[in-house]
Amino acid sequence: MNKYETNISTILNELDQFPANPTRLVSKNAGESTKKLFDYLKSIYGKNILSGQQYLQPDELEDAVYYRLTGRIPAVRGYDLLDMCKNMPNSQTDRAIYWAKNSGCIITMCWHWYAPDDIKNPSDSVWSFYYKTTGYQRKTSFDIINAVEEGTLEHEFALEQIDVAAEELKKLEAEDIPVLWRPLHEADGNWFWWGNRKNDGGKSIEAYKKLWYIIFDRLENYHKLTNLIWVWNGQSRDMAVHPNTFDICGEDIYSEIPSDHSSQRSRFLDVTSYTYGKMAALSECGYMPDPKNLKRDGAKWLWWLPWWGGFVYKTDGNWHPVFDENGLPLHNPEKFSEEEIKEYFNNDYCLTLDKLPWYSRKNAEFVTNTMKERFGL
Numbered sequence: 001m002n003k004y005e006t007n008i009s010t011i012l013n014e015l016d017q018f019p020a021n022p023t024r025l026v027s028k029n030a031g032e033s034t035k036k037l038f039d040y041l042k043s044i045y046g047k048n049i050l051s052g053q054q055y056l057q058p059d060e061l062e063d064a065v066y067y068r069l070t071g072r073i074p075a076v077r078g079y080d081l082l083d084m085c086k087n088m089p090n091s092q093t094d095r096a097i098y099w100a101k102n103s104g105c106i107i108t109m110c111w112h113w114y115a116p117d118d119i120k121n122p123s124d125s126v127w128s129f130y131y132k133t134t135g136y137q138r139k140t141s142f143d144i145i146n147a148v149e150e151g152t153l154e155h156e157f158a159l160e161q162i163d164v165a166a167e168e169l170k171k172l173e174a175e176d177i178p179v180l181w182r183p184l185h186e187a188d189g190n191w192f193w194w195g196n197r198k199n200d201g202g203k204s205i206e207a208y209k210k211l212w213y214i215i216f217d218r219l220e221n222y223h224k225l226t227n228l229i230w231v232w233n234g235q236s237r238d239m240a241v242h243p244n245t246f247d248i249c250g251e252d253i254y255s256e257i258p259s260d261h262s263s264q265r266s267r268f269l270d271v272t273s274y275t276y277g278k279m280a281a282l283s284e285c286g287y288m289p290d291p292k293n294l295k296r297d298g299a300k301w302l303w304w305l306p307w308w309g310g311f312v313y314k315t316d317g318n319w320h321p322v323f324d325e326n327g328l329p330l331h332n333p334e335k336f337s338e339e340e341i342k343e344y345f346n347n348d349y350c351l352t353l354d355k356l357p358w359y360s361r362k363n364a365e366f367v368t369n370t371m372k373e374r375f376g377l
Helices: 009-017 033-046 062-072 090-102 153-174 201-222 265-272 293-298 339-345 361-375
Strands: 052-054 076-080 106-110 179-182 228-232 247-253 279-285 304-306
Touching: 009 201, 033 228, 052 062, 062 339, 062 361, 076 090, 076 361, 090 106, 153 179, 153 201, 179 339, 201 228, 201 265, 247 265, 265 279
Parallel strands: 052 076, 052 304, 076 106, 106 179, 179 228, 228 247, 247 279, 279 304
Antiparallel strands: none
């Protein structure tokens, strides 16, 4: 393993040398395509919202729902580095590259980071990103505090996995594809092993921030990636990291109110009150906000990103999709009606893939042919 180590004090001292500037990328390595995407995001902020969608299953049935009802698909495609886990096929990075190159979409990547429950016997251990505080059957007791302590097995594992993540991101870099990069998400919750334990005197909060800085330093100063736009998704002021280590702040909002298409203005005002003028995104959501509500309330979310599967299409009791007589997935009426999705996607405030300024005839032909080949649409 490479012996490169992050000196947290040195990194923070360097970051303190200049004030936070929301108009500039925090990465000194950013390539031209990354800068151009960031400039575009700045140009639409507060004027439009990008429609997005998180994907998991390779059939990507979410597209069939949107395209069947509106003739359009989202502009931002969300993928995940969870495929890095042992014994899982590595396909999501490839799918992200495939769609970005052929459709002109914007890519965002999160990382459900699998870790072994028993760090001393990882090959014989349960691996999960869910922490032992949850009710999930597969969960881990992987210790974030040890993960940032040099000389521990957990720390060696963390550095090794960050390097593996870097190699995945380099695949997108090699194709000149910028990434809205969102690691260590939902940090204020205690459901992921990197989250806030809430009963340890702040030790896990401190460890989370250290781990964030290690990831930032390692990808920025060791791997020198050129294609990252950093999205911090800590979910609270307590978890806030140095503003010179992220470009965009994200909030994940899963409302418990049925059919809640509100603007989530209070959450927008909260997160933007302590993030130094950085743009804010609805980095995950259970319901898409109505564009009319966004405009009325001045909730300037940069994009929305519903979760995959049952958050878009109708499912049975086991989360299997429900199809119509033509073999197409039905939309989930608990999340949106046909009229609502048509209204949202056709609203000038909402930017779907075909509304991106660089969307070309070649991109359109790819989308048309793909929807026909995959779904018969």
